[in-house]
Amino acid sequence: MRISALEEYGIRCLLALAENGVRGQASIAEIAEREGISVPYASKLLAILRKAGLVAAVRGRSGGFSISREPKDINLLEVITALGGPLMDEEHCQKYSGQLEECIHTGDCSVMNVLGGLAGYISDYLASNTLEDIMSGNVLNQAKQVNMNEKPAESSPRVDRNLTVLNKRIG
Template identity: 45%
Template sequence: MKVTALEEYGLRCMILLARSGTGESLTLPEISAKEGLSLPYAGKLLMILKQSGLVKAVRGRRGGYTLAKPAEEIVLREVFDALGEPVFGPNHCERYNEDGECCVHNDDCTVRTVWGTFNRFVSGYLDSVTLADLVKGNGNATKGELPTQMDQSN
């Protein structure tokens, strides 16, 4: 699993907006400066986040960007899904096959269970942590402790 720059900086922008408080908006230049991003790149991130319904643009003199819903209601999975591809999408196995067709191990794949378990583990974590948790410094698995035994069903 690799977190892209788009996902990293997008999440940082979301945390910045969450820290700004309910109803408070930040302008694109403010976000750009506080995160050390170019205006065009920050604009691209915020456009993606706006299109996904995570942020909204406020017009007018005191306008800017704000979260579209409370930070307590936005889980990390929503942010990562908006900015990138799922950890293991439906065509994951096809990416590693030369012809893009079904994997030669399709009927007897011993690795698929590893990826399926890993995907459930990561997805469960991303679904359990909100932006509010990160703002409070609770980005570890305090809400739902990390599982000690993995579900083997796949």
């Protein structure tokens, strides 16, 4: 489970454009140099971002790329999804249930419960951070779990529990 190269560089390139503002413009060559990646790779990256509607391109001699929305209106979930697809798609079970016809953990699938929960958890984090947050250093730091109740007794393993997570913006 890792951040892919495309995701990492995509965020960086988008931030570079975001700092230029919606009106500003930068060429592929400029972005590539600034981020230290090759021009062809930057081309590929920016094409993906353009098709996702995150940046706008102008061709021709005085062309270039600009960010298509204000940084505060672009969150990381949209960016990551554009660059690396969803964290967990519909085909996940079909793909990872092995070679059996139907998922062996059919019905109440415990693995899906925890991995689906993880995906939702991550999505929440990503959706909560905009490009503007990142630029201003105002991002969600990792959750610090306090008031973590002890595990429920074995005799009643399905008791619902609440636990408060204290998040703090770092700056």
